[in-house]
Amino acid sequence: MEKKLYETLxxxxxxxxPERKAAFLRTHRRRELSxxxxxxxxxxxxRWWTWALSAALFVILLLLAAGREPERVWIxxxxxxxxxxxxIAEWGRSRRYGxxxxxxxxxxxxxxxxxxxxxxxxxxxxxxxAVFTPMLAAKGEAGILRAGIYLLTPYLLTASLGMExxxxxxxQEGLLVCTAAAVLVCVLxxxxxxxxxxxxxxxxxxxxxIALVLTxxxxxxxxxxxxxxxxxxxxx
Amino acid sequence: MALDIEExxxxxxxxxxxxxxxxxxxxxxxQETFLRWLASDTWRDTxxxxxxxxxxxxxxxxxxxxxPAVDPLPEDLPAEESDPLLSIALRHELxxxxxxxxxxxxxxxxxxxxxxxxxxLYGVSRFALYRRLRGILKGLRQRLEG
Numbered sequence: 001m002e003k004k005l006y007e008t009l010x011x012x013x014x015x016x017x018p019e020r021k022a023a024f025l026r027t028h029r030r031r032e033l034s035x036x037x038x039x040x041x042x043x044x045x046x047r048w049w050t051w052a053l054s055a056a057l058f059v060i061l062l063l064l065a066a067g068r069e070p071e072r073v074w075i076x077x078x079x080x081x082x083x084x085x086x087x088i089a090e091w092g093r094s095r096r097y098g099x100x101x102x103x104x105x106x107x108x109x110x111x112x113x114x115x116x117x118x119x120x121x122x123x124x125x126x127x128x129x130a131v132f133t134p135m136l137a138a139k140g141e142a143g144i145l146r147a148g149i150y151l152l153t154p155y156l157l158t159a160s161l162g163m164e165x166x167x168x169x170x171x172q173e174g175l176l177v178c179t180a181a182a183v184l185v186c187v188l189x190x191x192x193x194x195x196x197x198x199x200x201x202x203x204x205x206x207x208x209x210i211a212l213v214l215t216x217x218x219x220x221x222x223x224x225x226x227x228x229x230x231x232x233x234x235x236x
Numbered sequence: 237m238a239l240d241i242e243e244x245x246x247x248x249x250x251x252x253x254x255x256x257x258x259x260x261x262x263x264x265x266x267q268e269t270f271l272r273w274l275a276s277d278t279w280r281d282t283x284x285x286x287x288x289x290x291x292x293x294x295x296x297x298x299x300x301x302x303x304p305a306v307d308p309l310p311e312d313l314p315a316e317e318s319d320p321l322l323s324i325a326l327r328h329e330l331x332x333x334x335x336x337x338x339x340x341x342x343x344x345x346x347x348x349x350x351x352x353x354x355x356x357l358y359g360v361s362r363f364a365l366y367r368r369l370r371g372i373l374k375g376l377r378q379r380l381e382g
Binding site: 004005006008009010011012013015016018019020021024025028 | 241242245246249250253254259262263266267270271274322323326327330341342345346373376377380
């Protein structure tokens with residue numbers, strides 16, 4: 001009955017067909033931006049040195065992967081927060097330079113613009129890590145899954161911390177605090193490598209998996225909060 | 237991000253037609269709604285396009301219904317129906333609903349406007365909207381079965 005009622009309701013609200021629709025659409029049709037086009041257009045506004053620094057860090061990671069040190073997975077993991085810092089520096093750019101007002105005047109909502117820029121940088125980083133992880137795992141004990149978890153967790157931890165801090169602290173101070181947070185995560189990685197090497201043993205893998213899920217959730221939540229923050233700004 | 241104007245044109249037109257019951261006035265209002273939306277750069281891409289379109293259409297329909305009514309021409313009937321008896325009974329029951337309830341059924345069931353958009357449009361919570369819609373559909377079902 002439920003389905004039949006819905007179907008019949010759709011028929012019951014029959015309106016005579018419009019007569020001038022084709023002429024109106026011919027005159028007033030305008031092309032809307034698709035999500036992919038928005039992403040590509042916004043990628044063009046990301047500063048060149050964001051791409052250059054990401055590429056440079058990737059080269060360093062590749063050199064590490066080419067080495068024979070048994071610790072190269074964990075050293076690489078300790079470097080990924082720097083990759084996240086590059087993305088965070090791009091994230092807070094308009095806020096840092098007081099350009100939010102100008103961005104609010106643009107055709108696209110600031111949230112969508114920020115999200116598109118971050119998605120372009122984030123997707124590049126994920127692609128680099130996706131290429132790098134099998135290379136790293138190929139010559140070591142850790143498989144692709146383990147290496148991926150070790151690399152992604154500090155990246156996501158720094159990204160979520162950075163977004164939280166840049167939402168709370170405005171201006172150059174925000175970037176400084178984010179840098180400090182990224183360095184702290186790096187140092188923690190190096191410290192664990194020096195004194196708590198057992199953390200990287202397979203028996204601790206469930207802990208890493210939990211940490212990955214938590215940081216993934218935190219990053220998603222922070223992204224939503226940052227986009228919502230731009231909406232509030234628009235209405236205030 | 238992108239809005240399918242062709243699809244939304246039919247839906248906005250249907251909404252206007254059921255408010256005005258006049259093909260030509262409904263089409264005028266539909267086109268005016270889209271012209272105002274196209275002229276507005278501030279709202280076009282804020283992710284609240286549907287809410288904006290329906291708000292313009294509703295306000296224009298309210299203004300239009302205040303003008304002296306011209307006798308509408310007889311309108312076309314649907315070409316084919318799977319259950320003509322049920323359709324006639326349902327149309328009769330729909331006419332007995334309040335205009336607000338009829339509008340809600342049209343927007344949600346026929347035009348498939350997302351619940352979030354309807355909540356913002358009516359200024360009610362999701363819970364209240366679901367409860368109201370469930371009540372209307374339950375009443376319709378009972379009267380059709382009874």
